[in-house]
Amino acid sequence: MNVETLFPVIGGATAVVGLTLWLRHCLREEVRWDYRQQAHLLILFLPVFIAGLVCWHLLEDGYLDGSHGWLTPSTALLNSVPFWFLIFTAVLNLVGSVGYAARHWYFARQLWGCSRVDTSAARVQLAVDGLARLAKVDPPPVRRLLTRKPLAVVTGFHRPVLYLSSWYFELSEAELASVLAHELAHIARRDNLTAAWATGSLLGCFYWPAGWQAFEQLMQERELAADELAAGLTGKPLRLAKVLIKADEAHRTVEAPVACRFEAQGSIEKRVEQLIYLHQRPLARSVMPFWQTAAVWLTVGFAAVLAADLIPHWLDTLQ
Structure with missing residues (x-):
């Protein structure tokens, strides 16, 4: 596994484990059922979301030279492991x-x-x-x-x-x-x-x-x-x-x-x-309230994107 692959994988795994531990820590003292429900849903959704981000990052590294953009279907893309893991998860x-x-x-x-x-x-x-x-x-x-x-x-x-x-x-x-x-x-x-x-x-x-x-x-x-x-x-x-x-x-x-x-x-x-x-x-x-639910999901989602995609892209530019 090369460095370009290692950065997003480690970042994604760290984000999943870290955010899950934080959410479970919040659940220890939380008694409001609506808040507990959102925490459980986030714990379920985060691995799926972050795994998708990591796979997309790896595909960008492999077929777009590390830049953001849409991928063009090709034989090499269809034979790649990240592509099929992304499809499998979906x-x-x-x-x-x-x-x-x-x-x-x-x-x-x-x-x-x-x-x-x-x-x-x-x-x-x-x-x-x-x-x-x-x-x-x-x-x-x-x-x-x-x-x-x-x-x-x-x-x-x-x-x-x-x-x-x-x-x-x-x-x-x-x-x-x-x-x-x-x-x-x-x-x-x-x-x-x-x-x-x-x-x-x-x-x-x-x-x-x-x-x-x-x-x-x-x-x-x-x-x-x-x-x-x-x-x-x-x-x-x-x-x-x-x-x-x-x-x-x-x-x-x-x-x-x-x-x-x-x-x-x-x-x-x-x-x-x-x-x-x-x-x-x-x-x-x-x-x-709805605004608080949206704020929590957006904040956690941004943290996941930061750890699994943006920071690895930035580290790639330093190579």
């Missing part, structure tokens, strides 16, 4: 995201086929409309699943649909409201879309152990975040905790598909503990 990201979306669509079609809209669903729709105004989201249509297993799930990315099994219609209005608030929280947080993007990034950085850990934590913490937002909408966190315990007891008698479970991701114990804590000490956690 394909993995696309396959991961599209694959998740396809599985989600298939699951939604199955739920649609075993559900219907009746008078019970129409009554619940009124409650959903009211809570949706509080959550500042468009109210999803409600469909009743033809099963007595405790299943509650939101499907869809742009126009979500809320499915509730008959088990939930036997709850009190206050308990049902807590369940509806939880599902609306997933819509407000765009959790399905986030999961699709995170799955694509995970495949793209399959070689990065921190990415797998970040993905697992992201999937678990989205349930805790939805619980907290639901508690804020209803003002009754203990009611949601009560429903979680009831649903868990019902699942112990009749096993349901994991993908359909109301408590699908995240530990029941952790969720109940958080809801009890919210009852004892209500928190007013701030939502991460």
Whole structure:
């Protein structure tokens, strides 16, 4: 490996490790779910982004004499390792995201086929409309699943649909409201879309152990975040905790598909503990504003470009 190749590879590896360690250090003290979500997504995205920068830098060094510009297709370019690694990473990201979306669509079609809209669903729709105004989201249509297993799930990315099994219609209005608030929280947080993007990034950085850990934590913490937002909408966190315990007891008698479970991701114990804590000490956690999210991503992205591309180019000029 020559010096021209060594500089961007070392710079990119340093950027990935350094920024990941910094983000994980920030996560130790961070309790705001929106901020934690952005940190997990960055840990997943950075290896993919920086690997692409390094490959592009190597291609510029090999075919543009180290200057910036667009590459012209050629036989030598198509036979280069950086080119195919770049294509391979992009394909993995696309396959991961599209694959998740396809599985989600298939699951939604199955739920649609075993559900219907009746008078019970129409009554619940009124409650959903009211809570949706509080959550500042468009109210999803409600469909009743033809099963007595405790299943509650939101499907869809742009126009979500809320499915509730008959088990939930036997709850009190206050308990049902807590369940509806939880599902609306997933819509407000765009959790399905986030999961699709995170799955694509995970495949793209399959070689990065921190990415797998970040993905697992992201999937678990989205349930805790939805619980907290639901508690804020209803003002009754203990009611949601009560429903979680009831649903868990019902699942112990009749096993349901994991993908359909109301408590699908995240530990029941952790969720109940958080809801009890919210009852004892209500928190007013701030939502991460868009400008701050954009600033964080731009800053981290610039640091990655600096370490993986700009500094190596500058070092090349000193040779």
